[in-house]
Amino acid sequence: MxxxxxxxxxxxxxSASAASNPxxxxxxxxxxxxxxxTALxxxxxxxxxxxxxxxxxxxxxxxxxxxxxxxKLQQQADAEALAIKTFTREISTQSFSPNCFDVIVVSRFLDRSICDAIMVCLKMGGLLFYQTYTQHKKIELGPKNPRFLLAENELLSLFSLLKLVYYRENSAIGEIQQGLRNEALFIGQKV
Ligand SMILES: C[S@@+](CC[C@H](N)C(=O)[O-])C[C@H]1O[C@@H](n2cnc3c(N)ncnc32)[C@H](O)[C@@H]1O
Incomplete structure (x- = not known):
């Protein structure tokens, strides 16, 4: 490619060795x-x-x-006999088919143009787990380009068609040495 x-x-x-934390x-x-x-x-x-x-x-x-x-992921999955198939692709709206997965996880990746396609790709009752960086960062970590950073509560509006199961955005409230300051966390269910 x-x-x-x-x-x-x-x-x-x-130069990376193994996968970091989920x-x-x-x-x-x-x-x-x-x-x-099925999960993606x-x-x-x-x-x-x-x-x-x-x-x-x-x-x-x-x-x-x-x-x-x-x-590297496929090698690790094979070594541990885990049911993982890898697909090298540039993700776009064309990548998704309807009703394919029970679970979709997205972490530290943001492309607003595919949010609707992600929801279509979930099966009925399926869950989306999403976590990525916010614009209001307390630590210099992650991307600087605002295109890749969430506005306040943005995951709630991007995935408003899903039933809200969980949301966390600590922002700058309270004792900022504690909590999860740089990211927003969302879980929604397709109903
Ligand atoms: C910050 S990393 C996050 C990786 C992983 N989700 C995690 O949380 O550790 C962003 C990932 O998005 C992938 N990526 C960036 N643009 C992409 C695109 N247009 N299509 C598919 N993958 C893309 C990169 O290769 C990279 O693995």
Missing amino acids: NNPVADKWNRIYA AAVLSENLFLLPQTG DLASGLGANALLLAKQGLTTQAWDISAVALF
């Missing part, structure tokens, strides 16, 4: 997952979320533009 975004991420992942919105709410079904880790990178989803018994896909990241 001759694509500057893919090249950039392939360079980053070339997103808190998923790891702290595992009890919400169905016992069986969207823009998975090295696939920490995909690995966790597969360990929970879900048949999991991981999509990302970086072939390097997905090669």
